[in-house]
Amino acid sequence: MDKEFFFDKQAKDPIERVGGRAKVTGAALYTADQQFQNLAYGFLVGSTVAKGRIKSIDTKAAERAPGVLAVITHQNAPKIPGYQTGRDPAKPPTAGQPLRIFYNEEIFYYDQPIALVIADTYERVLHAAKLVKAQYEKGVFQTELGSNLAKAKIPTGPRFEDYKRGEVDGYKNAPVKVEQEYYHPIEVHNPMELGNTLAHWESDQKLMVYTKTQGVEATRKSISDAFKLPPENITVHAEQIGGAFGMGLRTWPYEIAAVMGAQKVGRPLKLVLHREQMFTNVGYRPATQQKIGIGATPDGKLVGITHEAYANTSSYEEFTEATVNLTQFLYACPNVTTRYRLVPLNMCTPIWMRGPGEATGSFALESAMDELAFALNLDPIELRNRNHADVDPEKNQPWSSKYLTECFQMGAEKIGWKNRKLQPRTAQEGDWLVGYGMGTGAFGAMRWAATVKARLQPDGSLLLQCSVNDMGPGTATMMTAVATEAMGLTPAKVRIQMGSTGLPPGPTQGGSNVTATVGAAVNDVCTALKEQIATLLSKEGSRFHTANVHGVKVDDLLFAEGAVSLKQNPAIKMTYTELLQQNGLSVLEQTRESKGQQQQYSMYSFSVHFVKLRVHKPTGRIKIDHVVSCADAGTIVSPTTAASQMIGGAVGGIGMAMMEDLVIDHRFGRPINNNLADYHVPVNADIPNVDVVFVGKKDPYINQMGSKGLGEIALIGMAPAIANAVFNATGKRIRTLPITPDKLMEG
Amino acid sequence: MINFDYIRVSTPTAAVDALAKDKAAQWIAGGTNLIDLMKKGVLNPQKLVDINNLPLKEIRKEGKVLRIGALALNSDVSEHELVLQSQPLLAQALKAGASQQIRNMATVGGNMMQRTRCPYFYNPDMPCNKREPGTGCGALKGFNRMHAIFGTSDKCIAVHPSDMCIALVALDATVLVAGPKGERRIPFQNFHRLPGELPQRDNTLERGELILGLEIPDNPFADHVHYLKVRDRSSYAFALVSVAAALALKGKTIQDVRLGMGGVAHKPWRLVEAESFLKGKQATEAVFREAANLAMRGAKGYGQNNFKLKLGPNTIVEALKKATEKA
């Protein structure tokens, strides 16, 4: 599986996206599509102030409204046993205390749920929810990062202490240096599918939940902790997820509210958030103010980098991400200092959004590298080549695999980098200025733990079971690809059951770990099946045995076309169906847990994004002509879905660079573009041809397939690539995202 | 959403009667704006009078006039042969608005009547003089990047959001309406109004007056028109600034010209001074620039929208250049 390739959109991948047809024809059933007898509907009422206390809350009108079954507030909420043991959220944040819904009268942010209204129809509950009125004692709130930097704190915990290698702020002594500040606003995940939960207490000790989560096991644990219910009494389903981008990486208060509400009314309850609530209650990518100081010798050898980041969190929890960490290892540089600070604001806690901190950090670091290249009069790729880190300079150990140089070469070729002018503002086509830019991304190649069960069935098909879910990247397709290759089956003969607890436990879908983790587990369980097959074939009297007197080993066998045969004598062959029949077995079944090992290697996936764009001088409009995204993600198991991931990441990066911006009116502490007409993400017309290039070289250590992750690197480095291309086109360096026309128009 | 009644009518008279009888009733056409406003709690009509069955969908030529019914769909108008032939500027402006899906529902009358997209107007618990007179203008010292630079008042700096109407104001359209007191004709320029002391009033229709349709006179511009919309993404976004330009050229000489501007005022903004300056002049960039500077006289920024003071004239020049280029 060690092959370099350019993903050709016309070429046919033998494996179609598993479940794709059901999704595009509407046959796939999401949480909100589930129908239950006697279903009740819940809707959350939010606080209209951003900080303070509820003085009084009037629910009478809502309670009297037609069809209303209950209104839950902090005054009558059933006690959540897990909430009692928590910390007091009013205390200053340390690592923090998750928001306890309906716990007391305290308000921490605008639209924080203050009531759950439950009624017999969705329309009725929407109406009744409007009738709940609250009085507040208003507090002084803060929602702006920039004006609260003085309140910044070092996060608790060892991972976020200041980092230094060599001399502190050593860049200052360099002969050539750049010192700049970069800012990007809050971005909101906004998956198509809204946050939604359906909770059904099958008995007072048994709970079934459908919900939008990226990890059913993690959700089960949170619910178990909150309600003090043994995990085995809880089933969590998330078979279909309509995108999440990180928003489903924790259990949110609304999910707890749904479970609480179902208990209160003794009926199954469905709670679907409104789009507006998606902007206020389920996390976001925090705003970040960053400072970079970077210095080099005149011939372009890095002397030092200092990277400081201030990111916002909520006032009750510390949310952290690896914003400055790229700087610690991306380049061979003797003096590196990083500092990461949190600023508490009156907002809901952020949550990782695709490419999390690395995407944010790379905007600053890779913009600064471009600024340095300009100061040195060097090609930006040349600057990176001169500072290539041959070993991980942070951990001081070799990389498990690193093909960044190949990414530079392949991408530069495809985008036509040789046409890039070293001097900005020198390529013009009429009123349009043309520019090229690039940005590098990296993300830890992680392999967690997964258990997969594989069952070879009488019709010769293979059933794979794992609780991991597929929020869109194509996990099921990837699992199918690994299994078809291992067992010699056609995709039609592989069936996957996934996305609910009760199945063998899989990992949460986050941190680009799933292909490396679950793919490896599928591979391992197939190996176990093959070993079992070899043992069966070694029995006295078997034709295979007769031909191989020393006993049959997996290596002696060929698994192809739904059958097993002897490599040396392919005439000796048996289909899986015959194998089961002849051994009097109804099925052949194996379960394997498989996980990554501690390694003496640094494991990362790498990407380089290239952009060619034009800027219209009079109106400042940007037209992206071409994107080339190159990835070193090890072996590519499933080309179609891997390429889709890369294209999706590029689109996300374009949104980050040019559009996404949660606008908050700080006088009211609330967002004002909390809908999809005003909060912009790219439309098709914004997206050019995106070419995807995979290096495709195996990582020898991560797993047998040699696959690293790519969900995050698909986005990391894209925003600076655009900002750098804009500079190359116009000579204007935009350090505050998003890059909108008003920042570029001239005249 | 509050419960409401729903009835359907099939003649203009019945439509007018239904509103005359019931103060809390409201017409619904495509519903693409009204339903959003109801969901937001900005409008709470107790009765919806569906006018989609009214025989007001026709698009036809009567002598030298193009007539378009109030219930013609935005998508139909933008693709209609007569429109493409005699009023291509209108087709261009329509296509620049919203999305194909919305244009498939939206009607000409509804488009003219659409409310501003100012976020303070859209959020009932924020101050807005247009929604709730006397509560103040949230945008004046708040988010005003999308807001007006012409004809504002201290009560309201909202903009009229339509693209279609920018072409119509340039094309000297006439609005035909029917009300309890009979029918009347309103020149398009006088249809929408400036906020002044009454920002709650977007236009000069009296309550209960129904738009029947539009008349657009033939003009010599078909060869040289351009609608330029500058926005934050390539499609499905409201204008930062837009310009509808129409030129009648003889060689390089400008015989006649019309200019409308969007995203800059509480009404579709007609650039009368720039037009009279341009008449008889040569179609060159320098002349366009002078006209654009004239057009910008009296413009005023509110902070976040100051960029429109520069983007505005640039867009005028660009639209005129593009209109000139067309053969």
Ligand SMILES: Cc1cc2nc3c(=O)[nH]c(=O)nc-3n(C[C@H](O)[C@H](O)[C@H](O)COP(=O)(O)OP(=O)(O)OC[C@H]3O[C@@H](n4cnc5c(N)ncnc54)[C@H](O)[C@@H]3O)c2cc1C
């Ligand atoms: C997400 C989004 C993006 C959009 N983007 C754009 C854009 O970029 N450019 C743009 O121009 N527009 C845009 N629009 C607005 C769209 O053009 C309007 O919503 C549409 O034209 C309204 O027409 P309708 O028939 O649906 O009106 P309705 O919603 O049915 O009615 C609107 C109002 O007009 C009244 N009304 C309707 N017909 C008549 C009549 N004959 N006489 C008197 N009153 C009448 C109704 O009573 C109501 O008060 C966008 C809309 C949305 C939702």
